[in-house]
Amino acid sequence: MPSLSLRRWSLTRWTQAASVAILALVMLGADADARFNSLGHKMMCACSCGQILLECNHVGCPDSARMIDELHTQVSAGSDTQVLNWFVNKYGAVVLAAPMRGGFDNVAWITPIAVFALAIFGTIYLGRTWNRRHATAVAAGHPSPGVHLTADTTMRDRIRRETEL
Numbered sequence: 001m002p003s004l005s006l007r008r009w010s011l012t013r014w015t016q017a018a019s020v021a022i023l024a025l026v027m028l029g030a031d032a033d034a035r036f037n038s039l040g041h042k043m044m045c046a047c048s049c050g051q052i053l054l055e056c057n058h059v060g061c062p063d064s065a066r067m068i069d070e071l072h073t074q075v076s077a078g079s080d081t082q083v084l085n086w087f088v089n090k091y092g093a094v095v096l097a098a099p100m101r102g103g104f105d106n107v108a109w110i111t112p113i114a115v116f117a118l119a120i121f122g123t124i125y126l127g128r129t130w131n132r133r134h135a136t137a138v139a140a141g142h143p144s145p146g147v148h149l150t151a152d153t154t155m156r157d158r159i160r161r162e163t164e165l
Contacts, residue, residue: 037054040052041055042098045063046063046095047064049061053068067087
């Protein structure tokens with residue numbers, strides 16, 4: 001007859017094994033739910049209400065229930081990219097809440113940032129170029145290139161006289 005400690009050890013091992021099995025089953029189910037939630041928040045409702053698919057609270061929405069059913073079917077059938085591509089093929093690119101990464105969509109993400117950076121650097125370059133020209137002109141004895149010194153002082157005197165009244 002097995003000893004009491006051996007029975008206790010065996011019971012503990014069976015309890016641990018059952019806990020791991022239950023946890024694995026729960027986690028496998030949670031993965032499909034997590035994918036469904038993630039994909040549902042990456043798509044817009046097709047009813048043109050402008051809301052995320054899983055958050056569409058449009059009363060009497062003709063599209064959200066159908067799209068959610070299609071999402072359940074597609075989540076069990078393929079990968080995330082395949083599911084999103086299926087919805088894009090059926091409803092068009094407007095169904096995506098944000099462009100997918102890859103191909104031409106990378107241009108949609110990179111171009112605004114690149115244009116902004118070029119505008120900043122272009123403005124800095126232009127400002128430095130104008131500043132150098134002005135410094136060179138002042139060093140050569142021409143305070144304002146293209147404007148005569150007498151016309152400048154005459155205009156300043158006139159402005160001063162008119163504003164003193």
